[in-house]
Amino acid sequence: MELDRRLLLAHCAAHTLSVIAGLLVVVPLALNGSAFKGRCALFSQGFWRTENLTVGQEESRSFTHLVVQQWGPLAACQFATFVGVFTVLYGAVQGWRSLFYLHRRHDDTLFSAFLTLLLSLCVLFLSGGASVTLTLGLVSWCNTVTDHNTRSYSCAESQSVPLYLDVETSSFYSELNCAQISLWCVTALWLAHSILSFLRLYHSHSQQISGPCLSREKELLLGQTQAPGSKSTFAGYCIASFM
Template sequence: MELDRRLLLVHCAVHGLCVAAGLLLVVPMALNGSAFKGRCALFSSGYWSSGQPAGEEPRLVLHQWGPPAACQFATFVGIFTVLYGAAQCWRGLLYLHGRHDDNLFSSFLTVLLSVCVLFLSGGASIIMSLGFSSWCDVVTNNNMRPYSCADSQLVALHLDVDTSSFYTDLSLAQASLWAVTSLWLAQFLLSFLRLFHSHSQHLTGPCLLREKEMLLGSSLSSSSSSPSPPPLTPTLLI
C-alpha cells in the first residue's frame, strides 16, 4: 500500500508516548506493591481505633486488604502498553524507511485490537480511581481525620507495611493510567484513518490499472484500424 508519511509519523509519536505513559504506570505500581509487601491498597476496608485504653494512640485497623486483581489489572495494562507501543514504533520506523504501509487486513486487525485495549484501559482507569478513593476514605476516616489523603502518607498508620509514599505512587499511577487510556483513544482514531487510507488505495489501485488497460487497448485498436499509406512506386527519370 502507498504510504501516508505524515499519518504514520503521528502514529509513531503516539506509540512513543504510550511507552512513556506505560512506564510511568508500571514503575509506581511496582514500587507501591514492594512497599506494601505485595498487598493491594485499592478497595481495602478498615477503621480507626478510638484510642482506648486512655493514652493509647489511635491506629488504623484493616479488616481486609483489597483484591490483588485490582492492582494487577492496572499493571497488566501498563506492561502491555509499553511492549505494544515499542513494537509498533519500531515497525512504523521500518515502514517509513521502506516507504510502504500495512495492507487492508492488517490495518483492520490493528483497529480491532485498539478498540479492545481501549475498553480494557478505560475499565482499569475507573477501577483505579474508585479503589484509590476508597483507600483514601479509609486512611482519612471519611475525611474525619485532621489531615488529607496526601498528608496521611506522612502520618504513622501503624500498619506492617511502608506507607511513606503510597499517595505519591498511587496518584502518579492513576494519572498515568488515564493518560494511557487517552493515548489508546488516539491510537484507535489513527488506526481507523490508516484503515481508511488502505481501503482507498485498495479501491483506486485496480481502477487505475483497469483504466490504463482500457486506454492501451483503445490506442492499439485505433492504430490497427487506421488505413495504411499506399506503397511508394519508383519513378523513372528520363
C-alpha cells in the same frame, strides 16, 4: 508529504508516548506493591481505633492507629499493571514497525490494518476499565485512611502521618496518584490509536480500490486500449467502485 506517511508519523509518536505513559503506570504500582509487601491498597477496608496505653505507674496516653480489616483484591492492582505492561510492549513493537514502514515507504495490508483497529478498540475498553478501577480503588483507600474525611489531613497529607501498619506508607498517595493519572493518559492514547488505526484502514481500503483504476487509466492514456469507448466505460466503473 503523502497522507499515509503523515499517519505513520502520528502513529509512531503515539506509540512512543504510550511506552512512556505505560512505564509511569507500571513503575509506581511496582514500588507500591513492594512497599505494601505484595498487598493491594485499592478497595481496602479498615477503621481507626483509639487505645489507652499506660506509661509508668500513673500516666496513660491515648494511642490512635489504623486497623485494616481486609486488604483489597490483588486483581485490582494486577489489572492496572497488566494494561501498563501490555501498553509498553505493544507500543515498543508497533513503534518499531512504524519506523520500518516509514523506511520502506509502505503501510499495512488491509487485513492487518483491520486487526490493528480491532485490537486497539479492545484494549481501549480494557484500559478504560482499569482506569475506573484504579480511581475508585484509590478513593476507597483514601476514605479509609482519612476516616471518610473526618481527619484533619487530606489523603495526600496522610502519607506523612504514621498509620502504624506493618507496611511502608510514606509514599503510597504519590505512587497511586501517579499511576492513576498515567493510566488515564494511556486510555486517551488508546483512543488516539483507535482513531489513527481507523484512518489507516480507510486509507488502505481507498488505495486498494483506486489502485486498479489508476493503472487502467494510465494504460488508456498511453493509447493501449482497443475500443474507443473503453475509457469512459472503465472510468464509470471506477467511480461506481467508490460509491
